[in-house]
Amino acid sequence: MQPYDFGPDRFDLDAPEDREVLRFVLSQALYGEATGVYCGKSLYAARSLEAARFYVRQAHEELNHLELFARIFRSLDMTPAPAHWVIKLLSAHNNYYPLKVLMEHALGEGMVLDIFRDVLMQTLPENDPRGAEIAKKLAVVCKEEESHIAWGEKETKRLLAEHPWLRHPYYGILEIQLLIAPIATRAFAARIAGHRVLRHLPAFVTHVQKRVWAQGQELGFVPAERPGLGYRLFAMAWAAALFVRSQFARSTSTLEKTYMTELGFADVR
Numbered sequence: 001m002q003p004y005d006f007g008p009d010r011f012d013l014d015a016p017e018d019r020e021v022l023r024f025v026l027s028q029a030l031y032g033e034a035t036g037v038y039c040g041k042s043l044y045a046a047r048s049l050e051a052a053r054f055y056v057r058q059a060h061e062e063l064n065h066l067e068l069f070a071r072i073f074r075s076l077d078m079t080p081a082p083a084h085w086v087i088k089l090l091s092a093h094n095n096y097y098p099l100k101v102l103m104e105h106a107l108g109e110g111m112v113l114d115i116f117r118d119v120l121m122q123t124l125p126e127n128d129p130r131g132a133e134i135a136k137k138l139a140v141v142c143k144e145e146e147s148h149i150a151w152g153e154k155e156t157k158r159l160l161a162e163h164p165w166l167r168h169p170y171y172g173i174l175e176i177q178l179l180i181a182p183i184a185t186r187a188f189a190a191r192i193a194g195h196r197v198l199r200h201l202p203a204f205v206t207h208v209q210k211r212v213w214a215q216g217q218e219l220g221f222v223p224a225e226r227p228g229l230g231y232r233l234f235a236m237a238w239a240a241a242l243f244v245r246s247q248f249a250r251s252t253s254t255l256e257k258t259y260m261t262e263l264g265f266a267d268v269r
């Protein structure tokens with residue numbers, strides 16, 4: 001899907017109102033990157049060598065992103081603000097792997113990429129050396145986020161093929177995330193009309209919802225037509241129940257039991 005087009009509308013890195021909006025967006029990004037350390041838990045629970053390799057690489061990349069955003073704050077002479085509760089909720093770690101790969105990687109990092117690539121990279125002024133420098137840093141981050149999303153999508157598809165019942169709670173999660181995520185934009189509701197970049201916000205939110213919907217269809221758990229309210233409530237209730245259950249899921253390590261076959265040796269136990 002094509003990225004959302006902000007046309008020629010750019011932030012002014014010196015205007016106090018624009019700086020306040022950017023500070024909010026960048027503060028959410030900084031918090032999200034700090035939660036990258038959660039993949040340490042995913043490494044511990046990695047079910048295969050491939051998963052372990054991915055989480056080692058992800059840890060390295062997310063920590064680099066964290067420091068990179070800190071440099072962006074310094075280059076703009078800004079200090080970060082605390083994260084919005086919606087961002088904290090959406091980036092919480094989940095020990096239950098089938099929920100983790102969909103919620104954190106495929107959908108969560110998918111929406112992160114929407115903000116980095118569609119919003120920040122398009123709306124930073126190219127004619128300001130600070131804007132051009134930040135865009136260069138963000139291009140590196142976006143490439144790596146793409147690979148994190150790809151991992152989430154691959155694992156989501158594999159799990160769906162193994163456990164077809166997951167399509168119901170997966171669909172419920174998508175509906176819930178699409179309901180919750182736009183709440184983070186409400187801070188700007190009053191200023192939408194009068195600001196050249198913020199006026200795009202409602203259309204951008206619709207664009208993200210369409211993109212996530214298409215992503216769910218591609219992954220195989222979103223039907224061609226939006227189901228009726230009955231099924232939506234059923235799927236959301238299942239998602240909520242699975243989420244509650246996931247809060248009691250223990251993080252357990254298995255690689256020490258499977259390492260021989262994972263390495264291509266016969267298991268001699």
Ligand SMILES: [Fe+2]
Nearest residue numbers: 033062065145
């Ligand atoms: Fe990241």
Ligand SMILES: [Fe+2]
Nearest residue numbers: 109144145148
């Ligand atoms: Fe990431």
